[in-house]
Amino acid sequence: MTSRKEVADLAQVSEATVSRVLNNVGSMKEETKHKVIAAAKQLNYYPSALARSLAMNRSGNIGVILPYVPKVNLFSTYFFSEILSGIGSASREFGYDLLLLFRSDDDELNYSQLFQTRKVDALIVLGSKDDDIEIEALRRLKEEDRLFCLINQHYEGENFSEIDATHVKGSYEAVTHLIQQGYKNIAFINGPISYSNSRDRLEGYQRALQDHGLEIKPSLLFKGNFSRKSGYKIASAIHKMGNQIDAVFVSNDRMAIGLQQGLREFGVSWDQLPGIIGYDDSDSAELTAPSLSSVNVPFYDMGKLAVENLLNRLPKETLEEQDHFRIQLPTELIVRESSIMPTQRRN
DSSP states (O other): OOOOOHHHHHHHHHHHHHHHHHHTTTOOOHHHHHHHOOOOOOOOOOHHHHHHHHHHTTEEEEEEEEEETOOOOOGGHHHHHHHHHHHHHHHHHHOOOEEEEEEEETTTTHHHHHHTTTOOOOEESOOOOHHHHHHHHHHHHHHOOOEEEEEEEEOTOOOOOOEEEHHHHHHHHHHHHHHHTOOOOEEEEOOTSHHHHHHHHHHHHHHHHHHHTTOOOGGGGGOOOHHHHHHHEEEHHHHHTGGGOOOEEEESSHHHHHHHHHHHHHTTOGGGGGGEHHHEGGGGGGGSSSOOEEEOOOOOHHHHHHHHHTTTTTTSSOOGGGGGEEEEOEEEOOHHHHHHGGGSSSO
């Protein structure tokens, strides 16, 4: 087994320099870095993860908090799979491992303990929502100057680091597109209002109607839970309303696809479906009939940026107020057949 001393001898530097280069600690000449890295590669030398973590006083892990939902495979959902892919890709570039942690509503939240026991060096929280216990756990992290951020969730009045998307704008553009197509009675299927992105989409929907002189009707507002089944169930209520609804904006693709399936089972033909726009632009959006218009959200990039912004701040002993970040990535409306007037759809 190759030793650090052998790498140092080949690179003609000290063992301490080898350690600093391979653990990315301190500053040094680029020429020295290249010599050490080349020697390590030539000798096939890799410091053990344990030794590296002890030397740097770090765990080498980035934690990801996921909601625990019984009987739901989170990894099969586009939202979670794309974000985790981005997190995993960036973590690998930094030489970090992922520690996935599932949180249920019944759990006592003590995120701080993950840092105190050196299980993680930074933390990413997915699926967080408005909840007093959750907010208190996050406030404690901030008070302790811990490295953490939220993805796709914003708490008004709190200065937590977060990566989000322009959901108000994305929803506004989706509803505006339906109005421009000639639809006037536009329903909205939203997710739970405890998520800030649900509130953002509602705001975009309402603004678009107001700006185009259309009335906001409470009877056209429906609530799902982001699952395909909830969209499928809402199809019954929408079908009963008949001509009172000619288009539907849906806050994610899974519910939109469930809505399409439900309406088809009620006998609504392909060319008589209301105009429908989903949200997320998942892989399945192109596979529906008609193909589903949707708002693209760069979930992969959100996960990647979360890791980069956290781990680039890691060398600091404490975080200053300006070190906290809020990044909003742009959304984009992708127009397919489902939002086009039925008479203009291809058969």
